[in-house]
Amino acid sequence: MGSYPQGTQYHPALSPQQGPHGLTDRTVPMKTFWLKLVFTLLLLVSVLSTSCWAGANVFLYHRFGEPKYPSTNIGTDVFAAQLAYLQENNYRVLSLRDIVSRLRRGEALPEKCAALSVDDSFTSFLTGAMPLLRKYQYPVTLFVNGDAVGASGYLSWSQLRQLVLEGVEIGNHSMSHDHLVDLRPGETRAAWGQRVRNDIEAAQELFERHLKMTPALFAYPYGEYSQELIEIVDDLGFEAAFAQQSGVIHETHQLMNLPRFPMGGPYATAKGFIDKLQMEPLVVIEESPLDPVVRDPQLPPRLRIRIAADGADLRRLNCFVQGDNSCTVTAVDGSDDTFEVVAEKPLTGRRNKYTLTAPGLTDQGWRWYSHLWIQSDAALER
Template structure:
């Protein structure tokens, strides 16, 4: 994939005199990494060599990072406790056999916590772990969490399916997996990883209804003390990103804290390219040097919204290509380092949407009309 970038200088045309929270009180964060396959070279996009994985864990130890379990990360956010300034968390999705064979000997060597998100229908199939192995991993302290039963496209309706039927199908799929965990492990997980990293307002509402306390996606980003617990980011470690340098670069990233955004859902609906409005905590960053990335032969811009201090409009110059894409913002910190935020986008063929989304789009349009054309607030350098 080709990434194009624009470095932007923000110029306010009018004089100006940081999810819904006050200013972030601490610099605590957790850089979370997601893995899939280990030493399975025939699946390059989701694979990492165990040699590089070992180097990454060695670096964590060498640099005195505190490796937290997912449960501890979530607990601290729930209870309003600060995260450490140098913290990481590790997880693997899909419960492939190579996790036990390749990753676990290295994890045991360092004694780090790690979480495995399991899609239960695949358990015992060729190339996947069986329940006996998963029970053993759980007994030795590996966190076992939910990744649905059948690994469906959670935001997509099947052909001819109504919204109500879609909702019932996804609900039954998740409940089926929860029942399997109850039968095999004696508990039901409280955290879920969205399949393919895809979620929506409707999916978030459903997992909350089913009793989950947190949910992880696959957009890159840094977890911080004020994160929305149902859109938690993770840095993928597969394919070209699965290197020691890539790991170190992501470890050094800091969060670009989003206080509010519109929309929250990554579903592309009616408008492509989608418009993203962000209220950012900007005290520690130099927004005059913000970078905007989008996948494909495309570019994106960031503009200060006139009349709304702290608000920025992000939009690509051309329609987003592919099923999954994202806007990624990186901003240099005033005290050094880089801050990161990524918004995923999903261009589903049959998106599962409530009719109320039209109202949301109308509200967003009204908001934009109120603040004026934000695009006039910046000039961009190639």
């Protein structure tokens, strides 16, 4: 895999984690000796398993073989090549529900784990993607927005029922596919919250009526969420929610804003897929602010993060920001694991991201993390 641009380097190398020492007491009975030895080995495995976090690389698609919509389309030949790569390189393709269930149980994710998800239920999913998914027998999660079902270019309820029978997992993508973080003119916070709740619940009722099932997973329209929206989705009983900021899911991830790698437009290539598939999680265990809504669009937002010691070389931590902009990473009070990230200039566009990467200390892999930012006057009204 090609190398990434190098950012400013900061700290001395992190001290290696100390492992447990072997038992050498020769006075204990043989049985006790072996019991202690087995315990020590199990403890060592536990320590080693947490020194480099296993992750799930989840990919997001919209349209298949629809080149007149370039920003959300992927060619079916490219999609076929991606699925072939997964099979030829022995990746375990899990359903999102399986991944979420493992996370909720505190169970480790398997090595070389990937998942496929599709938003918006365009008809090209059925005509362009499903024949290939059937061929490789890979699970997929389809996030459906209720108002679009049966409209021109979208799947019908009859088609969705058939897909459910084939094992396609259905997720809730809201009823309206609106910018759910935004208040409407004159709308109070309380009215906004009730409207959003009604919107999501209306879609759930449609799924129950037409598909005889209740989705356990939610995907935010446009990948946009806020802390208040997360609380609503969580309160409605969803097991997890997915956004569109890029990154690798890990065992300690917050379940209500899980990342996915978008596969549309310039990102929808075989090489781009392989690069993202080989990424490992940059395990951010604390971040502030959690809410991605930018409070003062005239100033670049500041992000403070704490990163777990997962084998990443944090001396070579890099930051990228979209648009004609750059960002800097600064250690907080000389810390080895806590950093402040800020762009040089105010952000552009409604949605932007700070993306952080770091190489491994002892391997050739790269770690990846993205933090979403949303700039919207309507969202700021909250």
